[in-house]
Amino acid sequence: MDVVVVGAGSLGSLLGGLLARAHDVTLVGRAPHVERVRERGLRVTGTVETTVFPDARTAVPASADLALVTVKAYDTGAAAAALAETALDAVCSLQNGLGNERTLADALDAAVLAGTCTYGARLVAPGEVACTGVGEVVLGAREGGPSETADRVGRAFADADLVTSVAEDMPRRLWEKLAVNAGINAPTALARIHNGALLDDEAGTVMRTATREVAAAARSEGFDLSDDTAVRAVESVASATADNRSSMLQDVEKSRRTEVDSINGVVAGPDAPVNSTLTALLRAWEREQGLRE
Ligand SMILES: NC(=O)C1=CN([C@@H]2O[C@H](COP(=O)(O)OP(=O)(O)OC[C@H]3O[C@@H](n4cnc5c(N)ncnc54)[C@H](O)[C@@H]3O)[C@@H](O)[C@H]2O)C=CC1
Numbered sequence: 470m471d472v473v474v475v476g477a478g479s480l481g482s483l484l485g486g487l488l489a490r491a492h493d494v495t496l497v498g499r500a501p502h503v504e505r506v507r508e509r510g511l512r513v514t515g516t517v518e519t520t521v522f523p524d525a526r527t528a529v530p531a532s533a534d535l536a537l538v539t540v541k542a543y544d545t546g547a548a549a550a551a552l553a554e555t556a557l558d559a560v561c562s563l564q565n566g567l568g569n570e571r572t573l574a575d576a577l578d579a580a581v582l583a584g585t586c587t588y589g590a591r592l593v594a595p596g597e598v599a600c601t602g603v604g605e606v607v608l609g610a611r612e613g614g615p616s617e618t619a620d621r622v623g624r625a626f627a628d629a630d631l632v633t634s635v636a637e638d639m640p641r642r643l644w645e646k647l648a649v650n651a652g653i654n655a656p657t658a659l660a661r662i663h664n665g666a667l668l669d670d671e672a673g674t675v676m677r678t679a680t681r682e683v684a685a686a687a688r689s690e691g692f693d694l695s696d697d698t699a700v701r702a703v704e705s706v707a708s709a710t711a712d713n714r715s716s717m718l719q720d721v722e723k724s725r726r727t728e729v730d731s732i733n734g735v736v737a738g739p740d741a742p743v744n745s746t747l748t749a750l751l752r753a754w755e756r757e758q759g760l761r762e
């Protein structure tokens with residue numbers, strides 16, 4: 470399969486690098502990372518070790534079978550605009566947050582797949598990405614239901630030894646992932662703590678309440694996500710990733726804009742006071758840093 474990865478940062482470089490073991494991959498990202506990959510290849514270190522030689526550039530190619538979108542949620546519109554002239558069969562978002570697939574579907578003609586990813590990735594230096602945990606990619610039609618395109622993409626991922634499954638309930642799964650990220654990312658970013666510290670009783674109350682508020686919002690949209698299921702999911706991820714510094718904590722530590730708008734901000738409002746508080750505090754921090762208006 471001919472795959473273009475739009476957003477060759479941490480996750481995009483890891484997944485693109487792993488896919489390059491079996492497919493033709495083009496990484497689209499920024500200098501100096503793409504220059505280093507062109508010169509010396511991409512080193513994948515950590516849980517998976519390999520060096521691969523994908524194409525790497527700063528502009529998208531004229532065509533590809535699949536575009537994997539791995540920019541931060543607030544860059545999805547720009548990524549979609551960049552892909553507008555590329556002939557594509559399918560586009561798949563593996564980003565966190567809600568709304569990315571709709572942005573892509575509104576802008577592009579290709580079949581849009583939704584995905585979730587629990588692989589951990591960190592760009593440690595130009596040309597080198599660390600795999601900080603082997604997880605799973607789950608993908609499927611963005612509206613749910615069976616999809617031959619999703620089956621084909623799932624097989625291509627599996628051919629490259631990526632742990633992958635194809636699901637027919639992606640809309641519900643995106644809400645469940647949102648509930649997990651809402652409970653973990655903003656509290657760890659604000660308190661500057663590892664994910665595992667949220668298993669403490671006091672901080673755990675914040676995590677579980679934020680997660681329950683997202684589950685309630687999901688149910689109000691017609692999705693089958695009980696409080697118990699969502700809380701079990703967030704506790705299990707916090708425990709499995711206890712030593713992780715969440716992506717939002719890493720953003721705050723590097724003074725980068727966070728994805729709070731497309732995570733906690735999606736449910737902020739009178740029915741979600743904890744998510745509203747978390748959203749307001751992170752937006753205030755972003756304003757003070759000059760990262761938002
Ligand atoms: N890093 C991880 O372990 C995981 C990340 N995610 C999600 O994946 C998404 C990406 O996260 P990271 O890789 O951590 O972020 P990142 O910031 O490391 O990578 C994003 C990259 O996209 C590039 N970019 C932005 N706009 C672009 C454009 N128009 N064209 C080409 N490149 C562009 C940026 O320069 C940056 O290098 C986020 O939604 C995140 O929540 C999900 C699971 C795990």
Ligand SMILES: CC(C)(CO)C(=O)C(=O)O
Binds near residue numbers: 654
């Ligand atoms: C699953 C979790 C919470 C792992 O840290 C994550 O997705 C993130 O940090 O964005």
